[in-house]
Amino acid sequence: MKYTGAEILIKLLERQGIRQMAGIPGGANLPMYDALSRSDKIRHILARHEQGAGFIAQGQARVTGKPAVFFATSGPGVTNAVTAVADAKLDSIPIICVSGQVPQEMIGTDAFQEIDTYGLGVPITKHNFFARSARELLEIVPNAFRIAQSGRPGPVWIDIPKDVQNELIHIEGDWPEIGLPEPPPAIDLNSIQEAATMINEARRPVVYIGGGAIHSEASDEIFELIEKIESPTVMTLMGLGTIRSDHPLSLGMLGMHAARFTNHALEECDTLIALGARFDDRATGKVAQFCPDAKIVHIDIDASELNKIKNAHVGIIADLKQALQELLPNIERGSNPDWLERIQILKREYPLDMPFADDPMSPYGSIIQTARMLEGETIITTDVGQHQMRVAQAFPFEKPRQWLTSGGLGTMGFGLPSAIGAALEKPGATVICFSGDGSLLMNIQELVTAVEENANVKIILSNNNSLGLVHQQQELFYRKRIYACKYERQVDFSIIARGFGMQACDLGDCIDPMTTLAKVLAKPGPALINIPQGVEHHVFPMVPPGAANREMLCGELKGSDYAEATT
Amino acid sequence: MNTNTVLEITVNNHPGVIMHVTSLFARRVFNVDGILCMPTLDVSRSRIWLRVKEDERLEQMARQLEKLEDVLMVRRHEASHEVFERIEEFFAA
Numbered sequence: 001m002k003y004t005g006a007e008i009l010i011k012l013l014e015r016q017g018i019r020q021m022a023g024i025p026g027g028a029n030l031p032m033y034d035a036l037s038r039s040d041k042i043r044h045i046l047a048r049h050e051q052g053a054g055f056i057a058q059g060q061a062r063v064t065g066k067p068a069v070f071f072a073t074s075g076p077g078v079t080n081a082v083t084a085v086a087d088a089k090l091d092s093i094p095i096i097c098v099s100g101q102v103p104q105e106m107i108g109t110d111a112f113q114e115i116d117t118y119g120l121g122v123p124i125t126k127h128n129f130f131a132r133s134a135r136e137l138l139e140i141v142p143n144a145f146r147i148a149q150s151g152r153p154g155p156v157w158i159d160i161p162k163d164v165q166n167e168l169i170h171i172e173g174d175w176p177e178i179g180l181p182e183p184p185p186a187i188d189l190n191s192i193q194e195a196a197t198m199i200n201e202a203r204r205p206v207v208y209i210g211g212g213a214i215h216s217e218a219s220d221e222i223f224e225l226i227e228k229i230e231s232p233t234v235m236t237l238m239g240l241g242t243i244r245s246d247h248p249l250s251l252g253m254l255g256m257h258a259a260r261f262t263n264h265a266l267e268e269c270d271t272l273i274a275l276g277a278r279f280d281d282r283a284t285g286k287v288a289q290f291c292p293d294a295k296i297v298h299i300d301i302d303a304s305e306l307n308k309i310k311n312a313h314v315g316i317i318a319d320l321k322q323a324l325q326e327l328l329p330n331i332e333r334g335s336n337p338d339w340l341e342r343i344q345i346l347k348r349e350y351p352l353d354m355p356f357a358d359d360p361m362s363p364y365g366s367i368i369q370t371a372r373m374l375e376g377e378t379i380i381t382t383d384v385g386q387h388q389m390r391v392a393q394a395f396p397f398e399k400p401r402q403w404l405t406s407g408g409l410g411t412m413g414f415g416l417p418s419a420i421g422a423a424l425e426k427p428g429a430t431v432i433c434f435s436g437d438g439s440l441l442m443n444i445q446e447l448v449t450a451v452e453e454n455a456n457v458k459i460i461l462s463n464n465n466s467l468g469l470v471h472q473q474q475e476l477f478y479r480k481r482i483y484a485c486k487y488e489r490q491v492d493f494s495i496i497a498r499g500f501g502m503q504a505c506d507l508g509d510c511i512d513p514m515t516t517l518a519k520v521l522a523k524p525g526p527a528l529i530n531i532p533q534g535v536e537h538h539v540f541p542m543v544p545p546g547a548a549n550r551e552m553l554c555g556e557l558k559g560s561d562y563a564e565a566t567t
Numbered sequence: 568m569n570t571n572t573v574l575e576i577t578v579n580n581h582p583g584v585i586m587h588v589t590s591l592f593a594r595r596v597f598n599v600d601g602i603l604c605m606p607t608l609d610v611s612r613s614r615i616w617l618r619v620k621e622d623e624r625l626e627q628m629a630r631q632l633e634k635l636e637d638v639l640m641v642r643r644h645e646a647s648h649e650v651f652e653r654i655e656e657f658f659a660a
């Protein structure tokens with residue numbers, strides 16, 4: 001039978017199990033869209049900006065763990081998509097961007113909407129392809145799916161010139177096998193033994209969980225490990241959800257905005273068990289002073305993460321779930337009552353202060369009261385800034401893949417489109433997008449996409465009419481020289497949302513905010529809840545950038561000791 | 568003292584591979600002061616020879632190279648390797 005390159009692409013995506021995908025058509029990808037229009041398996045979600053399409057794909061991939069695809073056209077479609085793909089690279093999310101390109105005969109001529117997509121893709125993808133013929137797609141597409149989900153997951157980009165999309169070829173016989181994850185590397189059992197010995201000898205252990213625990217679906221094994229050795233456990237921003245926030249051994253998030261007791265516990269630990277974590281600077285603070293007395297066991301599937309930032313005493317390159325399955329039988333059940341007692345003392349001495357938790361109008365209260373009202377399956381997305389750190393501190397996470405946030409790249413504008421993607425994959429769930437006014441404005445056009453899809457997305461907008469975390473840093477580290485972070489004009493987000501066809505309410509305008517919040521949350525479909533908040537509320541504790549994690553600033557302290565930020 | 572190290576990298580022979588390899592160095596502001604690339608006897612593959620300064624980051628670089636989809640093998644030659652010495656006459660002027 002004869003197929004065009006575009007038809008081959010769509011057929012291969014169907015065979016990979018793709019059923020919903022976002023994108024935006026344009027001149028150079030019209031043949032793909034023409035082929036897609038004839039697919040009875042794949043539903044297309046029309047985004048309003050390619051970055052939105054990319055983050056919708058991310059939302060899908062983050063809640064399912066499976067690769068998600070999105071389409072963009074050449075030139076500006078590609079440059080718009082770059083941020084969403086780069087974000088996926090930093091957080092190891094398997095998305096596949098398929099872009100149109102000008103016909104091959106015009107490449108290199110500065111043709112209309114021509115950009116060097118391949119060159120742009122190199123540093124921000126796990127791998128990228130340029131398809132030179134329709135037949136090549138038969139290898140490229142399954143390979144893209146294999147690469148995106150093998151080992152440490154990541155984004156893949158496929159750039160397809162228009163003439164390749166239109167090229168008609170004969171395909172006889174079978175279609176290629178679909179792309180599946182490669183088997184993980186074999187585990188070095190000697191290292192497992194060494195790690196077991198080190199863990200069994202630990203007197204003050206801390207388990208340190210990163211995003212790799214989510215990707216590897218290792219939550220059950222980690223749970224077994226921490227209960228077996230009764231180890232206090234910290235999570236990175238990406239690792240949240242691996243262990244329930246209310247688990248007695250959970251110390252929540254570590255690092256720059258951790259509870260003080262969490263960072264102090266790390267300071268005192270004698271054995272750090274790093275599981276799928278990469279010692280990011282926001283987690284470790286000044287590396288030389290991170291867990292200064294600890295021996296380190298580090299398990300990661302990416303060999304280049306071992307000894308990258310901190311040398312491990314035992315490093316194991318492995319799929320985390322498999323490694324823990326090997327490790328667990330060698331771990332002795334035990335407890336270190338002195339250490340657990342010490343943790344309790346630290347918790348009492350250095351508690352996490354979440355002021356005004358009962359007031360749904362306050363920064364913490366809006367999160368805590370929302371959490372209290374939620375029923376059934378719940379997924380949380382955030383944007384980037386103060387609200388993001390507060391949700392990480394305060395929200396009672398229950399399970400992996402419940403929490404979607406832009407960790408590595410820290411992209412404002414992530415929250416709304418990724419919430420739409422999550423809602424597409426989990427139609428029965430309530431998806432809460434905690435956002436700030438600065439962040440929401442960065443992809444506000446996707447409000448209408450949420451409405452069109454009737455996505456059950458509730459935007460809780462902490463609106464201080466400022467770039468709050470910038471304001472906070474200028475106040476703390478730049479001698480209160482507040483500049484370029486307060487918006488002069490106040491946007492009426494309720495009117496904006498209604499303009500897009502979304503129901504909206506303003507808790508600042510109602511007599512009983514608690515009841516209004518509950519009512520809006522309970523009503524299915526997309527909604528925006530605006531909560532005016534003062535910019536004077538800082539998110540504490542805070543480790544000054546470049547400082548050691550023990551040097552946490554808290555509410556009562558001002559940062560006059562820290563004249564200038566170092567990073 | 569700055570000593571040279573030579574990296575021998577076997578890769579799939581297709582457009583873009585050199586860019587994938589060299590961009591890993593460029594983004595770390597890590598100068599590559601010699602580069603040679605030719606197809607091997609099996610023309611589906613190429614060999615890239617890089618001459619770089621000895622640096623504590625080289626082990627990390629080698630691991631990053633090994634992660635690239637089109638990189639099949641990375642070998643590190645500790646001393647200056649004859650491949651660059653033999654070609655030096657073309658750069659003598």
